[in-house]
Amino acid sequence: MARTRLARQQGAGLAFVSPYFLVFAVFGLFPLVYTAWVSMHEWTLLAGKVEFVGLANYRELMADSAFWRALVNTFGIFVLATVPQLILATVLAQLLNTRLRSRTFWRMGVLLPNVASVAAVGIIFGMIFARDFGIANWLLEQIGLDRVDWRAHRWSSWIAIAVMVDWRWTGYNALILLAALQSVPKELYEAARIDGASSWRQFWSITVPMLRPTLIFVTIVATIGGIQLFTEPLLFNTGANAISGGNRSQFQTVAMYLVQQAFTGQRFGYASTIAWVLFLIIAVVAAINLLLLRRIRSAD
Amino acid sequence: MSLRTRAAGASPLMYVTLTFVVLLSAAPLYFMLVMASRANSDILGIPPPLLPGDQLVSNVDRVFANADVQFAEALLNTLIVASVATLAVVVTSALAGFAFAKLKFRGRNVLLVVVVATMMVPVQLGLIPLYMLMTKLGLAGGLASVTLPFLVSGFGVFFMRQYAAQAIPDELIEAARVDGASTLRIFWSIVFPALRPAAAVLGLLTFMERWNDFLWPYIALDFDHPTVQVALSRLSGGYYTDQALVMAGTLMGTLPLVLVFILFGRQIVGGIMEGGLKS
Numbered sequence: 113m114a115r116t117r118l119a120r121q122q123g124a125g126l127a128f129v130s131p132y133f134l135v136f137a138v139f140g141l142f143p144l145v146y147t148a149w150v151s152m153h154e155w156t157l158l159a160g161k162v163e164f165v166g167l168a169n170y171r172e173l174m175a176d177s178a179f180w181r182a183l184v185n186t187f188g189i190f191v192l193a194t195v196p197q198l199i200l201a202t203v204l205a206q207l208l209n210t211r212l213r214s215r216t217f218w219r220m221g222v223l224l225p226n227v228a229s230v231a232a233v234g235i236i237f238g239m240i241f242a243r244d245f246g247i248a249n250w251l252l253e254q255i256g257l258d259r260v261d262w263r264a265h266r267w268s269s270w271i272a273i274a275v276m277v278d279w280r281w282t283g284y285n286a287l288i289l290l291a292a293l294q295s296v297p298k299e300l301y302e303a304a305r306i307d308g309a310s311s312w313r314q315f316w317s318i319t320v321p322m323l324r325p326t327l328i329f330v331t332i333v334a335t336i337g338g339i340q341l342f343t344e345p346l347l348f349n350t351g352a353n354a355i356s357g358g359n360r361s362q363f364q365t366v367a368m369y370l371v372q373q374a375f376t377g378q379r380f381g382y383a384s385t386i387a388w389v390l391f392l393i394i395a396v397v398a399a400i401n402l403l404l405l406r407r408i409r410s411a412d
Numbered sequence: 413m414s415l416r417t418r419a420a421g422a423s424p425l426m427y428v429t430l431t432f433v434v435l436l437s438a439a440p441l442y443f444m445l446v447m448a449s450r451a452n453s454d455i456l457g458i459p460p461p462l463l464p465g466d467q468l469v470s471n472v473d474r475v476f477a478n479a480d481v482q483f484a485e486a487l488l489n490t491l492i493v494a495s496v497a498t499l500a501v502v503v504t505s506a507l508a509g510f511a512f513a514k515l516k517f518r519g520r521n522v523l524l525v526v527v528v529a530t531m532m533v534p535v536q537l538g539l540i541p542l543y544m545l546m547t548k549l550g551l552a553g554g555l556a557s558v559t560l561p562f563l564v565s566g567f568g569v570f571f572m573r574q575y576a577a578q579a580i581p582d583e584l585i586e587a588a589r590v591d592g593a594s595t596l597r598i599f600w601s602i603v604f605p606a607l608r609p610a611a612a613v614l615g616l617l618t619f620m621e622r623w624n625d626f627l628w629p630y631i632a633l634d635f636d637h638p639t640v641q642v643a644l645s646r647l648s649g650g651y652y653t654d655q656a657l658v659m660a661g662t663l664m665g666t667l668p669l670v671l672v673f674i675l676f677g678r679q680i681v682g683g684i685m686e687g688g689l690k691s
Contacts, residue, residue: 121515121516121517121595122516122517122518123517124511124515124517124595124596125511125515125516125517125520126511126517126519128507128508128510128511128515128595128599129507129508129511129512129523129569131504131507131508131563131564132504132505132508132527132564132566132569133523133526135504135560135561135563135564136530136564136566138545139535139542139545139560139561140530140533140535140538140561141530141533141535141538142538142541142545143535143538143539143540143541143542143545144533144534144535144537144538144541145538146538146541147537147538147540147541150540150541150544204433207426207429207430207433208430210422210426211422212422212426212427212430213422216677216678216681218430218434219681220673220677220678220681221430221433221434221437221438222433222434222437223673223677223680223681223684224434224437224438224441224673225437225440225441227620227666227669227670227672227673228440228441228624228666228669229623229624229626229640229641229644229665229666229669230624230626230641231624231626231641231644231645231665232444232641232644232662232665232666233440234648235644235647235648235658235659235662236440236441236443236444236659236662237440238648239443239447239655239658239659240440240443244456245455245456245457245458245460246460247443247460250458250459250460279436279437279440283433283437284684287681287684287685288684288685288687290685291685291686332532336532336534340534340536340537342626342627343626343627346645347644347645347648350648350649351649352649354649367627371627371631374539374540374543375631380540380544383540384540384541387537387538387539387540388537390537391534391537394534394537398532
């Protein structure tokens with residue numbers, strides 16, 4: 113009796129988890145792995161030409177200045193967006209962790225930007241940062257500064273795109289950090305207060321160390337997203353050639369270059385090479401993050 | 413008195429700061445509303461208009477009348493894609509989450525680790541073979557191509573497992589077993605109803621994510637099957653001189669989720685905070 117019941121659990125257990133693994137294998141894992149195979153071919157969509165070329169695409173990519181430019185753009189925007197975002201999110205989480213009246217209202221308030229799609233964010237901020245009639249330039253003029261042609265320069269387009277990313281994600285990350293903060297024992301703060309520690313001191317000596325694992329988790333997620341940044345810079349640009357990221361590709365990210373090679377240039381093999389290299393970069397950055405996490409754990 | 417203030421925790425300065433943050437959060441959305449309700453001549457004026465105008469209805473009409481964008485179809489398409497994916501994610505995640513939390517089977521722990529690992533895999537980078545696969549299946553261009561890959565979610569499985577582990581007493585399942593119910597029967601009549609609060613939150617998060625998805629639909633869908641986000645990119649790409657039209661479309665594409673957010677904001681906030689903590 114007990115044996116048949118266990119056998120039934122064995123079958124039911126595997127059957128119940130199998131939909132997830134089946135769909136993930138077919139539409140998630142297989143395409144990702146197959147990308148490596150495609151990247152070793154000259155694979156042209158329209159001509160239907162498929163020819164094995166080994167690592168030729170990788171050699172070409174390493175010498176491709178457009179790829180390196182896109183990589184620098186991606187990391188530039190990523191750093192400009194992520195560093196202030198994590199600092200602001202930590203401070204905001206600390207603010208939200210006080211006993212507030214109508215707590216849900218404030219939490220919803222900081223999460224509000226997250227309901228706007230990335231496409232909507234790109235479009236709205238595209239107008240905020242418009243050269244002639246944008247509200248950003250109007251504000252700059254009000255405080256006596258010069259207008260900026262935001263799309264024209266590398267630095268200004270990077271800042272504009274970083275602002276979009278931060279606007280959408282800071283509140284979201286603040287809520288995740290807030291959840292971590294709430295699991296910090298209240299007695300720690302009590303004790304610190306009794307010892308006369310200022311709130312600034314409490315922030316650095318209690319909040320930041322207790323938050324570290326969550327901060328690293330948030331950083332990994334932000335990294336995976338940031339390295340694949342696509343929609344905001346695409347819609348920041350206007351016109352038919354938006355995928356090139358500005359007239360000198362000053363804000364073309366790697367993901368944009370990938371899509372451009374695949375679907376404008378019809379080079380599936382070369383685009384797959386870009387995808388696979390991007391995947392390796394993400395894996396390396398995530399591994400570095402995990403190493404950091406382990407070091408902090410062992411330091412405790 | 414001073415004791416009470418200390419217990420209250422938040423100083424007036426904190427409220428001022430938070431008010432400023434919430435205003436910053438809302439400002440771009442407000443700005444969208446202002447632009448969507450103005451004539452183009454207003455939008456190009458200096459100083460830029462700061463209050464809504466009276467052109468909202470006519471701008472929205474122009475969005476829906478635009479044959480190149482097919483906005484009404486796009487809204488319907490997105491509703492279909494997001495609803496199907498949401499329903500599927502909730503059911504498959506509840507099934508798997510229940511199995512991981514309450515059933516004993518060989519490989520359970522290893523498979524759960526695999527699920528957590530897949531949450532970190534950037535599957536989006538497989539888009540070229542995925543496109544080839546959809547072409548081969550004859551699905552490229554249509555709604556099925558943007559629905560199928562999102563019928564399951566690693567986050568969803570993990571989220572439901574955590575909830576099932578603490579929400580469903582083992583005795584409940586045992587009692588049903590003694591009565592001779594099959595495992596599937598137990599799932600539908602006992603487990604799923606008990607998982608409903610978590611299922612609702614997962615459903616909300618999934619629906620919002622699918623509604624807002626861009627990169628894959630942008631690549632996979634053909635001209636006749638846009639989702640809202642793809643329609644928006646067409647609007648802004650092709651009609652960038654008609655700002656009022658673009659903003660009215662953006663407003664129409666964002667409004668449904670703003671309504672969902674106003675109705676279920678508490679649950680969404682709770683879901684994000686729980687999800688982050690568990691990960």
